[in-house]
């Protein structure tokens with residue numbers, strides 16, 4: 001998109017020429033569009049559980065309250081939808097904090113310890129789905145300069161996705177290795193994979209390959225954009241490779257502590 005300004009150039013009170021100024025506003029338009037889409041998506045996601053809550057409350061007030069069994073069922077749904085709303089608002093808050101405060105409080109962090117801890121905390125959920133959770137870790141890796149809570153959250157989000165999008169009996173592997181001035185951590189699954197046309201967009205806010213499936217599993221499509229912001233705010237980068245019906249691998253890097261001091 002090109003914006004063009006035209007201004008006459010005067011000499012002796014006569015127009016002697018014109019000045020043309022071209023501005024490429026493609027990026028600006030794209031940003032404006034993204035912001036508008038974000039607000040529309042957020043509003044829609046907030047509205048859906050509210051509509052459900054309102055509907056059930058009205059039915060209760062219109063007489064269903066007298067039936068104890070029905071009431072309990074309705075209140076359970078209301079409770080679940082309220083939880084969904086809370087999770088959405090929490091994720092939106094995290095995202096806005098990450099977007100406005102790009103500087104993290106960082107310290108030397110041992111990623112191997114965090115990986116082991118998160119794996120132990122999530123092991124039961126993997127067992128329930130009969131998915132093998134394997135750690136493929138070297139004896140030592142250098143300390144990274146990072147915020148340990150954020151590193152934990154990144155791993156939880158990536159492992160949560162690996163668990164959600166891998167069918168029963170699959171395998172998820174977490175690895176870590178040193179790579180020049182960084183430590184690279186990978187989370188690999190043998191799950192459903194991501195179509196190549198969707199790959200470039202999965203880190204966008206609210207982007208989901210299969211909206212219905214993600215929603216059913218409680219997702220809003222915000223997890224990976226939160227992960228990307230966290231990684232980048234700590235000076236790292238993230239990438240993904242995926243083959244449909246075979247599996248996906250997410251890699252992220254964090255700067256070595258001694259490299260940045």
Ligand code: ADP
Nearest residue numbers: 161162165202208209214219220221222223224
């Ligand atoms: P969601 O809450 O929907 O999981 P995310 O931002 O975490 O949101 O992920 C965005 C989308 O990327 C998901 O809806 C899913 O389609 C896809 N995705 C993420 N991780 C995986 C994975 N390990 N395997 C297959 N698809 C994935």
